[in-house]
Amino acid sequence: MMKQRKPISVAEAIERVIDHAQTLGEETVGLFESFGRILIEPIIAQHDVPHFDRSPYDGFAIRSVDTAGATGDNRIEFSVIDHIGAGIVSSKTLTKNEAVRIMTGAPLPSGADAIVMFEQTIELGDSFTIRKPFDTLENVSLQGEDVKEGEEIIEVGSLIHPGTVALLATFGYDKVRVAKQPVVGILSTGTELLDVSEQLAPGKIRNSNGPMIAAQLARMGICFKMYGLSPDNLESSLEMVKRAEKETDCLITTGGVSVGDFDFLPAIYERLGAKVLFNKVAMRPGSVTTVAVANGRYLFGLSGNPSACFTGFELFVRPALLKMMGADKIYLPHTTAVLAEDFTKANPFSRFIRAVYDGVTIRPAGFNKSNAVSSIARGNALIVLPGGSRGFTVGDKVDVLLLGVEEGTGKWLL
Amino acid sequence: MMKQRKPISVAEAIERVIDHAQTLGEETVGLFESFGRILIEPIIAQHDVPHFDRSPYDGFAIRSVDTAGATGDNRIEFSVIDHIGAGIVSSKTLTKNEAVRIMTGAPLPSGADAIVMFEQTIELGDSFTIRKPFDTLENVSLQGEDVKEGEEIIEVGSLIHPGTVALLATFGYDKVRVAKQPVVGILSTGTELLDVSEQLAPGKIRNSNGPMIAAQLARMGICFKMYGLSPDNLESSLEMVKRAEKETDCLITTGGVSVGDFDFLPAIYERLGAKVLFNKVAMRPGSVTTVAVANGRYLFGLSGNPSACFTGFELFVRPALLKMMGADKIYLPHTTAVLAEDFTKANPFSRFIRAVYDGVTIRPAGFNKSNAVSSIARGNALIVLPGGSRGFTVGDKVDVLLLGVEEGTGKWLL
Incomplete structure (x- = not known):
């Protein structure tokens, strides 16, 4: 009854998906x-920034030549x-x-080539005096000093964040x-589901x-399309998957990917003629995560366990969707942090632990079985413990993947 | 002409706003x-999770008492x-x-109190044998082991992220x-604006x-309402601010808050009878950032310089809006990082430098005058250099505020 599946590494699995x-x-x-x-296109400077010489201060525009000897x-x-x-724009020429x-x-008036700040003057009605000479272009914000026309400022594949919008x-x-953007189906x-x-x-x-x-x-x-619930029945699930696969750019299913008697996704992939990229990953939770491709579209078979499902999405679905959009920073951003609690369990596979990261230290978010719903509702990061390790204790430096961050990184952590 | 303004610290300014x-x-x-x-309400467990004893494995449910002596x-x-x-639910009782x-x-069938995994058996048609005794509740996922009914799992004021949705x-x-959510006006x-x-x-x-x-x-x-552009004219700007202030929960203006001849926001605040919380902050960029309150509503007067405007929003507007919603983690998350480039300028005031953070090191995003548009379009963090400092060099550890992160922190960095 138990089919043997060969686990591949997380990095290898991600690569197969992305490809x-x-x-x-x-x-x-x-x-x-x-x-x-x-x-989908780079942002090229359409003009210099600033596009004219301008005053960076409140003061007086003058000709520097007139200041000699002050x-x-x-x-x-x-x-x-x-x-x-x-x-x-002043109509006057100095x-x-x-x-x-x-x-x-x-903008600097015609003839002017320097700015005197108020605090460098003594004002007297419609005139003022200065006590030092000024250089050409002193206190002037020069045309093109920020950006030159024609410069590529932002690359294709960049996420548009508020600063990009300003640009x-x-x-x-x-x-x-x-x-x-892909339209993603969820089934x-x-x-057991209500x-x-x-x-x-x-x-x-x-x-x-x-x-x-x-x-x-x-x-x-x-955007997503919900396909609701499908009980564990091969024929009805197959029909539902076929329909969803036609109506969306990518389908995410949850459950049914393990080797249990009522896990029908493997049979569904076979009936669809889908290419299964992998069906076993050397990770916990979520080792049964399966990704297949049919008609050029992804079929993500995530685990039915909430923590495994969550992690499977963040590790595999998220970068794949970003790649479908040509994004250049598709992976979760990572850092390291100091473990604030012992974690002594063995890690035969790479382990991803939902955790609370405060910028310095990190601690598991709670109960850590893969079906734990409570820990998933807490935390803003995943601790990553490498496969083949055990015995992490307070003070150890561990790898961390950050969740809920707008823009990722171009390189996978592991 | 120059009115003297007394700068207050960023921390003091934030406190005044939040209050x-x-x-x-x-x-x-x-x-x-x-x-x-x-x-706006805590999430209280409506029932145990799991709400019944269940099998965490594929296998056989048995009575442990029958395994003695195996x-x-x-x-x-x-x-x-x-x-x-x-x-x-099995209708049988073992x-x-x-x-x-x-x-x-x-769910465990009636009478069963242990689970034997497939790999612990030899199967023979409709029967199987085992070679070891099992304890009561061995391999059983117990009712309530994840969450107990009545437990408060998520506190009032929490951001709803995907894990919260699962819960x-x-x-x-x-x-x-x-x-x-507040409706925010932008004017x-x-x-000079087109x-x-x-x-x-x-x-x-x-x-x-x-x-x-x-x-x-x-x-x-x-959500926001755009009020477009208003030239530097006291009466027309005043009318626009009055209208926007009535139609929104909070108004953000840009420009006009300095002490220039055509900076009319200070006069507008006076005409509105607004309480000015501060009009000078010991920070660069954005020292002219002004926050006032009229009719119980915020009037955020951000600098017209893009970098200063951006920073003023993230430092003051963002936590204020989150506080209006009762959020508990209203401040930008922070960490420390290793400076990857020298930054030798003096910092009479606290300095916030748009920067690229890669999880370990950080470097300024580019041109650093407060009117620089190009640096704003890059970067995912702000380097924070304390006022009264100078001479940061490669390898120095610096404070960092992270941008574009879903959930903040409950404590301001500085």
């Missing part, structure tokens, strides 16, 4: 809808011929010992070309994996 | 809409009287040397009571702060 990503093309969205999307004993006087704020009162952000706005992108299999709104019954549990995955997708800004 | 947060009440949303919202030479035989998967074939997650689903919350002031879709003109720049703040709010899942 099968098919992109979905592009679409154009309004700037205000672009947050969280993936850029000292405390030989103050040089300027007469103010105009007064401009940001957004205003001649000898003339100045324009100028506010931060305003897009600066260059006049009121529409943005972004990667199309929860298992005769809908969230149903009353408990003997031997039954409510479907928590479906809504959880929906939230994991929502966290990524990705 | 004025007014909550907005609650609303009920569907479970699938609850991701990212703030819980050895390799004295194998004890059991006959299989039923076959159940998860979600199925008597002497009877067993039920049982799959992971299925809510488990306990049958198809609707969830969450904090109402960009400055005669809309994103407009052509550049001499002395003008496109409004990048408005769309950026909209994205910073979108990142938090919060």
Whole structure:
């Protein structure tokens, strides 16, 4: 009855998944809808930033040539011929010992090549004096000093975060070309499952994996279609999977991937003619996680255990979906932290432990069996303990994957 | 002309802001809409988890009493009287040397008190033998071992993340009571500003702060109303602020808060009778950041410089909005990292430098004047250098605030 499955490493499993990503093309969205999307074109500077020489201070625009020889004993006087704020172009051209009162952000008037700050002057009505010479371009914010026209500032495949939006706005992108997002189907299999709104019954549990995955997708800004529950029945599950697979770009199922008598996903993959990329990963929880590809589309078979399901999504589904969008930072960001509690269990496989990370230390979030729902509701990170290890104690440095972070990293931790 | 303003520390400024947060009440949303919202009630376990004794393995349910004396030479035989998967309650009650074939997650049959895993048996048709005695409750996942009924699992004020959704689903919350979200107005002031879709003109720049703040709010899942652009004119700006202040729970303006000749926000606050909490913070960029309160509502006066505006939002607006929703982790998460580049500038005030953090090291994201748009589009963190310091070099450990992280921390870094 027990079929032998050969576990592969997490890194190998991730690589196999990623290798099968098919992109979905592009679409154009309004700037205000672009947050969280993936850029399909680089952002190239459409003009210098700033695109004119401007004053970085409140003060007076002058000609530096007029300041030669100024000292405390030989103050040089300027007469103010105009007064401009940001957004205003002075119509005046400075001649000898003339100045324009100028506010931060305003363009340098014609003839001016330096800015005197208020605190460097003594003001007297419509004139002022200075006590030191100024260099050409002193206190001037120069055209192109931030960005030069034509410069590639942001690469294809970047996530659009709020700073990216600022940059897009600066260059006049009121529409943005972004990667199309996959539509992801979610199907929860298992005769034991009830809908969230149903009353408990003997031997039954409510479907928590479906809504959880929906939230994991929502966290990524990705749309989903719920296919509800499917009891453990080969023919009806097969029909449901076939339908969902046609209607979506990628299907996530939960449950049914182990080797139990009523685990029908392996048979379903076979009936679909799907290519199974792996069905055993050297990890806990979630060693039964299975990924297959049919008609160029992913079929993610996540474990029915909530912690394993959660981890399987973050490790395999998330980078695959990001890769489908051409993203360049598809993996969970990682760091190291100091273990704040002993963890003495053996780790024959790589172990991922839901944990609370505070920026320095990390501790397991609670009960650690793979079916534990309580620990999944706490924590913001996963402790990663390498396979073949045991006996981690307080003070040990451990690898950490961070959850709920907007942008990932381009390199897998392990 | 220059009014003297007394700078206060960032910590003091944050405290003053937070102290004025007014909550907005609650609303009920569907479970699938609850991701990212703030819980207004604790999650209390509505029942034990698991709520029945169940099998954590595929195998056979037996009575441990029947296993006494089993050895390799004295194998004890059991006959299989039923076959159940998860979600199925056996109608049988075990008597002497009877067993039920049982799959992971299925409830223990009546009379059974231990599970024999397949690999601990030799199967022969409808019977099997074992070679060792089993203890009462051996290999049984016990009712309530994960969570006990009545236990408070998640506290009021918690962010609903995907794991929380799993927990809510488990306990049958198809609707969830969450904090109402503020509606936030965004008004960009400055005669220099053009809309994103407009052509550049001499002395003008496109409004990048408005769309950026909209994205910073979108990142938090919060709705906004755009009030567009307002040139530097006291009366028209005042009218716009009055209107926006009435229509929203909180208004963010950009620009106009410094001491320049055309900076009218201070006068507007006065005309509104607003209480100015501070108008100078000992930080770079963004020392002119001003926060006022009128009619119990925040008026955030952020700097018009993009980096300062960005930082002002993350430091002051973000925690204030989270506090308005009763959230318990309102501050940006922090850690420390190793500086990968020298930063030798003096820091008379606390300095926040947009930076790229890779989990170990951190480096400034680029050009670091407060008007730099290019650095804002890169990076995932802020380096925090304390006021009164200078001369940070490669290898120094520095404080770091993390950006784009779903859930913050309850304690401000500084």
